[in-house]
Amino acid sequence: MDEMDLPQMKKEVESLKYQLAFKREKSSKTVTDMVKWIEEGVPEDPFLNPELMKNNPWVEKGKCVLL
């Protein structure tokens, strides 16, 4: 990692001020929303529901494949 020069340091301070101003939401809300979003999506997730992969396009149906 390089050391910063003066102009870079000034930009870094400006950037940090901007980042500090970010409107943070309470994690009780954001994490609850995220868990809810995931749980609602799980039934549609092919890797978690074998029934969704019944017509798996990557699996040969018959014994022979026409090239």
Place this chain on the structure above:
Amino acid sequence: MGEMEELRKEAENLKDQITEARKVVQDATLPEVAAGTAVVGRVQLKTRKTLRGHLAKIYAMHWGADTKLCVSASQDGKLIVWDTLTTNKVNAIPLKSSWVMTCAYAPSGNLVACGGLDNMCSIYNLKGKDGNVKVMRELAAHTGYLSCCRFLSDSEIITSSGDCTCVLWDIETGTQKTIFAGHMGDCMSLAVSPDFKTFISGACDFTAKLWDIREATCRQTFSGHESDINAIGFFPNGNAVITGSDDATCKLYDLRADQELITYQDSSIMCGVTSLAPSLSGRLLLAGYDDFNVNIWDTLKGERVGVLAGHDNRVSCIGVSSDGMACCTGSWDSFLKIWN
């Protein structure tokens, strides 16, 4: 130098204030909220196809938006567009420079891009009039290797580089529209948000940064990793970021609360993470490691729920198709595998 010292102190002060601001909104943890969620049980995916044809290490792959085609880049000097269903090679594009480190498929399916130690991002038109695939544009300005690139559209692409910057390019004119500077180490990976308004970068300064593409600003910086971040991705709904590092862990960062939620690690895993991709729902995280395996993590519980073992060398890249139906892994063993 007095001014430098003052600025350094101001920077440290601001970082402390950010840490405080994060603590203020931390009134719940992921383990607490997910305590009532049912476990997923063992996840077993099988290799359905092996894509053979590259003659050297594969460094990158990217699914097309149509979910059946994908592009891969190898240091045999070729970009190959594959029909993953038939394993046929739709295009085999010879590259000027064989030291390729990244490739990308445009959402439209019309273009692919690649780059590496040549410090350039080369754009190829797959749908040229005479059927030949040709270089459409060579985007040159980075002073370091090209580690990653992702299309916003057929006219804009974002690149990350070993010169510590990321750049938004106008493909038509071949010029830099915006330079995103701020990382203090090589930028290794980038990902674009589902709404195309922001992107994230992971770097060798151990941090991940979220950038506003149009405002050209760094909105948030995430620390916590103890080594280079090699891989980065957005959580499917765009509200969280997942990172993979040489410190052998992956981390989940909440964008709205601006903090780390959980670390995916196991004492038996001691090698670096090279690549990662979430499943469609975000409940699973598939991560490729230097030890030739892909570990599948339950993102809510933090536990390993599966392993994809099948490559004979490092897994260098991984991707889940946009419909969540298949996972593709690429390896230094020169093969790509499709799993589901």
